[in-house]
Amino acid sequence: MTARRLYKDVDSAPGSVGDVLRLIRSTGVVSRSALARMTGLAPSTVSLRVDTLVSAGLVREIGSVSPGRARRGRRLMLDGASGFVLAIELGANHVRLALTDLAGRRLLDSDTSGDSAPLSRTISPRAAVDELWQRFEELVRGSDHDPSGLRAVAIGVPAPVSYPEGRIVTPTFNPSWDGVVLGDLFAEHTEVPILVENDANLIALAERSDELDPEQSQLIAVKLGTRIGSGIITGGRLHRGISGAAGELAHTEVNGVSAIGCTCGIPNCLESIASGGAIIARLRDAGHDVSSTERLLTLAAQGDPAVVEELREAGIRIGRVLGIIANFLNPKEVVLAGSLSASPPLVAAIRGELYRVCLPLVADDLEVRASRAPRDAPIRGASVLALDEILAPARVNVLTRDRALDQADTP
Numbered sequence: 001m002t003a004r005r006l007y008k009d010v011d012s013a014p015g016s017v018g019d020v021l022r023l024i025r026s027t028g029v030v031s032r033s034a035l036a037r038m039t040g041l042a043p044s045t046v047s048l049r050v051d052t053l054v055s056a057g058l059v060r061e062i063g064s065v066s067p068g069r070a071r072r073g074r075r076l077m078l079d080g081a082s083g084f085v086l087a088i089e090l091g092a093n094h095v096r097l098a099l100t101d102l103a104g105r106r107l108l109d110s111d112t113s114g115d116s117a118p119l120s121r122t123i124s125p126r127a128a129v130d131e132l133w134q135r136f137e138e139l140v141r142g143s144d145h146d147p148s149g150l151r152a153v154a155i156g157v158p159a160p161v162s163y164p165e166g167r168i169v170t171p172t173f174n175p176s177w178d179g180v181v182l183g184d185l186f187a188e189h190t191e192v193p194i195l196v197e198n199d200a201n202l203i204a205l206a207e208r209s210d211e212l213d214p215e216q217s218q219l220i221a222v223k224l225g226t227r228i229g230s231g232i233i234t235g236g237r238l239h240r241g242i243s244g245a246a247g248e249l250a251h252t253e254v255n256g257v258s259a260i261g262c263t264c265g266i267p268n269c270l271e272s273i274a275s276g277g278a279i280i281a282r283l284r285d286a287g288h289d290v291s292s293t294e295r296l297l298t299l300a301a302q303g304d305p306a307v308v309e310e311l312r313e314a315g316i317r318i319g320r321v322l323g324i325i326a327n328f329l330n331p332k333e334v335v336l337a338g339s340l341s342a343s344p345p346l347v348a349a350i351r352g353e354l355y356r357v358c359l360p361l362v363a364d365d366l367e368v369r370a371s372r373a374p375r376d377a378p379i380r381g382a383s384v385l386a387l388d389e390i391l392a393p394a395r396v397n398v399l400t401r402d403r404a405l406d407q408a409d410t411p
């Protein structure tokens, strides 16, 4: 079907209605006079913009009005209660759904309600989408939220995703899903925007700095689990490249021999040698009883020398590739997420090798850190992605213009 137009990547005019909402959203709570200073608009123009946002249900006024001071005592904030977005984390062993209001507050979470069971490994994409939609309806049922409040859906998948059409490419979790556009299947259930994104990109979005100006964020996020994924934020935005493949550092050819197959087609890629799955495969070949990353962590914590050595060698390989990319991008942070980011020997080896191969100017300002909320990052990133789209200045400009036309047409 058609590629969806994503408004979050469309620039909007400074001082437009959508741009004023962007400022209110990024500031938290703000006065009309502060908005006038920030935009350079006349106070009367700011009031017109704000009134439009209030009547569209996107902004509300708080604070008291003292007699004779009109609105000057009032402050403005995003009206989070005017709708919600659905975030879905589609993992091989875990499927999580969460509802977040427009201000980013978590309303419902399938992890809390105890229904985050994985989908069947052989399920078709269409049946999967039907089941996900059913889970959404069940999650909302029994709460005081109305399904009609849904504004957007964002789905994270452990596979490369082409951009902007959201097509899944060479997924290792189920090769029969290659070429699937989940958004087209969701469109049979809802008309709201559907965004599909690689899960490591979502982790990168979730780790984008909330402090100071998020537009200053420069980071590389790496998901270390059975597989390896990574996402890049430059200037506060996800860097996807021309087709969505940016950040696929796991498929860089490195020294060594593949321990597992990889659908990328590149011989001896980093993932096929240094991922959790590759480490497990080598240890099993050597007679170790290990079949999961959790078991790897346990054996490493017990000091099993072969396991610790495998993790250390994998860390050196991952750190070397990250160092090359850090020299190229000069990021502020490298964020380690995923189950294996809890492994001290792996993380120490990544850190050591990364700093060893970094240029001094790159290393001086670089922080290698753990994810702030490793379990929550993919679902939080999906919520951020959906909110960035639904509150994108260009989309808000279209929405408020359409509303004004509708009102003008009403006899």
Ligand SMILES: [Zn+2]
Pocket (backbone or CB within 6 Å): 250, 251, 262, 263, 264, 265, 266, 269, 270, 271, 272
């Ligand atoms: Zn590969």
